[in-house]
Amino acid sequence: MLVEFGDKTPKRHVVIVGAGFGGLACAKKLRRSPSFSVTLVDRNPYQLFSPLLYQVATASLPEDDIAFPVRTAYREVQFVRAEVTNVDMQNKTLSLQNGKSLAYDDLVLAVGSEGATFGIAGVAEHTLQMKSVQDAREIRRSLLRTYEDVEDEILPLENLNVVIVGGGPTGVELAGAISELQREIRREFEHIAPQASVTLLEAGPRLLPSFHPRSSNYANKTLRRMGVDVRVDAAVIEATPRSLRLKDGSEIVAGTRIWAAGVVAPPTWTFLGDTDRANRIKVDAHLRLNDSIWVVGDAASFGDKTGRTLPMIAPVAIQQGKHVARQLRRRESKQALEGFEYRDKGQMATIGRRKAVVEIRSWLRFQGSLAWLTWLALHLAYLSGGRNRTSIFADWVWNYIVWTPRRTITD
């Protein structure tokens, strides 16, 4: 479909599905090009800044602060709020859940990922996920309301226990933040609160498996010092309405059970082509599935030169989104396509107040306060939107320097 916009030049219609890091990076680079008209489709009218989702889940930040409105983000980009239900590759048309359809010349799939349950019994029903604002809201409600219900003797004391599955950055950040929240809540529920515990389970041999072993070590020691019961080589085999059962036969009883054990691409899209074990669509060196469909971010399975499949993290998505925008423009000007190359800028995870790990190069790793300040600065820098940045900065000043009461509303 060639869209005409008043002027004489026919524009190619690029439809980007997903307003996450990858989709927005692509839209941003394409929006001013005279050769394209860009439509962005997402089920939510906001970009979720998921690296800070754990702070919403632990009652530190208000949820709006990590939701950046996309309708007004780029004036040249048309936004459609919808869920995509099908792709007709023959006729280059998307079907939307609202019954409408959307024709494209080029399609960029930036559909992200969802929590991986690995088919373990009870996980979908009896654990809380950590992917959406609604998920974070559920966790926050569970964490806070349980204290009231235990005090009112509606729930038994053991419900104050929290268990988190998954020792990656999300699990580590949650465990640290929940431990700090529990300490803060002691002032409010003096009789029951000391009974609360946090357990962090990792199926593999160490926390932060993608980091250097020294960072793993630091995370483990730091969390233990904060009172978190860290267990490695602890594989979950079943979730029940009140506990998690482990492979070694033990059972952990907890009122709040959070599942952060990894992500997979949404299974909805696997019909499009070859996929890997994480439902990710295998793409060529340019990130293409075919001549008119590109895949970026968590939904793309892309092996770099060393044969390693790139991890499902925001920096990969951002670089891939930009890459696809560049290739679309090169193609328009009849230039040869370039292969995608990932520039690894390192990784980091926060553990608690003034405690983090940062790895920039194999020879440049650091931990503790400096790492934590680096984490703060980089997250502020990457937040889209001046308002959210200021608002979060103000909240952080209070949270970390002044230490004032947590956010309260739980219904």
Added chain:
Amino acid sequence: MLVEFGDKTPKRHVVIVGAGFGGLACAKKLRRSPSFSVTLVDRNPYQLFSPLLYQVATASLPEDDIAFPVRTAYREVQFVRAEVTNVDMQNKTLSLQNGKSLAYDDLVLAVGSEGATFGIAGVAEHTLQMKSVQDAREIRRSLLRTYEDVEDEILPLENLNVVIVGGGPTGVELAGAISELQREIRREFEHIAPQASVTLLEAGPRLLPSFHPRSSNYANKTLRRMGVDVRVDAAVIEATPRSLRLKDGSEIVAGTRIWAAGVVAPPTWTFLGDTDRANRIKVDAHLRLNDSIWVVGDAASFGDKTGRTLPMIAPVAIQQGKHVARQLRRRESKQALEGFEYRDKGQMATIGRRKAVVEIRSWLRFQGSLAWLTWLALHLAYLSGGRNRTSIFADWVWNYIVWTPRRTITD
């Protein structure tokens, strides 16, 4: 019941029902007295700063910012989260909804008010109230989601219309803020948004009836200039699922129908004694119903020397809460009780950005930017809690100076 707290002195147990302006003012003044132990009961664990509720309803402030946690507010005060279902005056015992009971020596009722429907057909079912966080959340959702649903052709264009019933400060503030929100949303929904309208209905002859006619005039003119359709002498006789019907036979079709036409005390408490038309309990010169029950704030019907019954506003509640605390302490030290006297500190209402009316004395009234700055400063000063104050201040700097996107999440 005389409670002993480890030490030898028996303390009188004061139970305060309601953690609003009146209840908290009373608790604050009593908490450090060696003669009393104080228990505060409320269905919510936070004080709602209702003067700013309209900013939550219009997507300016996050809801947590106007909810001040009471559990940690005063360490000496015991907090019980519960709904009170009955008072046994004989045995000086409250029944709570959770099945428990609570004995008191002195009871302070600070139970506030709720929206008054005046028995008008359909109001309870087909209009949105403006008293709780949940109410504000509903209004915000209705205001924002309607644009998406109209764009998706799920709802007709007329649903973008908003009608507000009640020309008091709440109605005026809402009308102004919604008009500003609608203007802001035009950037996001360019095709449909210009169709949106706001209508403000007042049954009496002028807006802000408790203010000087010049202030009413200013509010009316200012709102009209902002595009609000202001109608006075417009009495509603019925609310339907899509409209409001007026006494003059006309009908106003609107997707968002907000009821801010006045408040009454909760009918639950009228069995306790003589009440006025607004369900308020008639109290003596000291604010007592009997020797052990005191009533303050919106729930109390108190006539001052001139015979005028005091209005249901925060300053009255605060002064009455303090007064009761003072009388309880005087009685303990065998001093004679004092009568309550209200010191009128004036009133104010904001209309929009840089537009407000302030009346401090009959000879000291002003409007416009200076009034608006006075409004900002006084609201910040009255907010409990440093965190909320800072957070709101940061948000206001953005809202009023930088003008950035509204808050986004609507589900």
